[in-house]
Amino acid sequence: MTWLITGGAGYIGAHVVRAMTEAGERTVVYDDLSTGIAARVPADVPLVTGSTLDAGPLARALEEHAVTGVIHLAAKKQVGESVEQPLRYYRENVEGLRVLLETMTDAGVPAFVLSSSAAVYGMPDVDLVTEDTPCLPMSPYGETKLAGEWLARATGRATGLRTACLRYFNVAGAASPDLADTGVFNIVPMVFEKLTHGEAPRIFGADYPTPDGTCVRDYIHISDVAEAHVAAARRLTEVPAGTDLTLNIGRGEGVSVREMVDLIADVTGYAVPPEVTERRAGDPARVVAAADRMAAELGWSAKRDVREMVESAWAGWLRLHPEAERA
Numbered sequence: 001m002t003w004l005i006t007g008g009a010g011y012i013g014a015h016v017v018r019a020m021t022e023a024g025e026r027t028v029v030y031d032d033l034s035t036g037i038a039a040r041v042p043a044d045v046p047l048v049t050g051s052t053l054d055a056g057p058l059a060r061a062l063e064e065h066a067v068t069g070v071i072h073l074a075a076k077k078q079v080g081e082s083v084e085q086p087l088r089y090y091r092e093n094v095e096g097l098r099v100l101l102e103t104m105t106d107a108g109v110p111a112f113v114l115s116s117s118a119a120v121y122g123m124p125d126v127d128l129v130t131e132d133t134p135c136l137p138m139s140p141y142g143e144t145k146l147a148g149e150w151l152a153r154a155t156g157r158a159t160g161l162r163t164a165c166l167r168y169f170n171v172a173g174a175a176s177p178d179l180a181d182t183g184v185f186n187i188v189p190m191v192f193e194k195l196t197h198g199e200a201p202r203i204f205g206a207d208y209p210t211p212d213g214t215c216v217r218d219y220i221h222i223s224d225v226a227e228a229h230v231a232a233a234r235r236l237t238e239v240p241a242g243t244d245l246t247l248n249i250g251r252g253e254g255v256s257v258r259e260m261v262d263l264i265a266d267v268t269g270y271a272v273p274p275e276v277t278e279r280r281a282g283d284p285a286r287v288v289a290a291a292d293r294m295a296a297e298l299g300w301s302a303k304r305d306v307r308e309m310v311e312s313a314w315a316g317w318l319r320l321h322p323e324a325e326r327a
Helices: 011-022 055-064 079-084 086-107 140-159 187-196 222-236 257-268 292-298 306-320
Strands: 002-006 026-031 047-049 069-072 111-117 162-168 170-172 202-204 219-221 244-249 275-277
Touching: 002 011, 011 026, 011 222, 026 055, 055 086, 069 086, 069 222, 079 086, 079 140, 086 111, 086 140, 111 140, 111 222, 140 162, 140 244, 162 222, 170 187, 170 222, 170 306, 187 257, 187 306, 202 257, 219 222, 219 306, 222 244, 222 292, 244 292, 257 306
Parallel strands: 002 026, 002 069, 026 047, 069 111, 111 162, 162 244, 170 219, 202 275
Antiparallel strands: none
């Protein structure tokens, strides 16, 4: 098969491209390079520059490269920004997906993997979040991911498209420093930034009903996320037409914010005590994936631990910020 990977020059997308090619799969990257970096795409992987809102370039890419499956990662993904710009998020994430699915259907492409998110669940009040936990997203970003799942499944029911919706939990780390996340939107790079500027990392609330009072999350290494895409893509080649898979992509283990901040301090050598501030609105106490369906369906489970995530992310941060290296 040949897989078109939308958003393949982005942080997660570039890891998926690397994992797919290392597994022997043929890949083509389709990216508008608004946030993606062309240098992340391997020299032997074709790069087509274009938006998922433009059916013409998409159709040409599918035909010219004889694409037989699509992995869709191109999307806007910042929760706070989505609250400020909901129309932009619905246009990019939902309309862009609609155009892509229509173009795929016209071209007869039979397999589709969708990058979704644990944000579809909102604030679940459960110990482990299963794929059957009610979805009550709390931001336009989460809403667009859930709407994207609905659209993919509906298309599958109508056309026989085989679909897999992968709900990522908290992604961190890097396969190599050159693929590190350049954004500062998640806890690991946010703590790195504070520490390397001599500032105290912030913990938003320490009075939650958790063992140490701070929020508990399920963190998964980006390399594991990428390998999950390989497993899902290959699984779609084995199942009947119209099959729909909806899977959590996590480790099934919770790590508190305080534990993560302490681990980051240990890895980086920056011993700056964190500052506890007020809770953020909308932060649930605990969000941890049930990972058994993923293991059963794909025959795959995450292998890397939280220290590996932090160490690899730190190596990438130092590549981008060499002044942060400790003597």
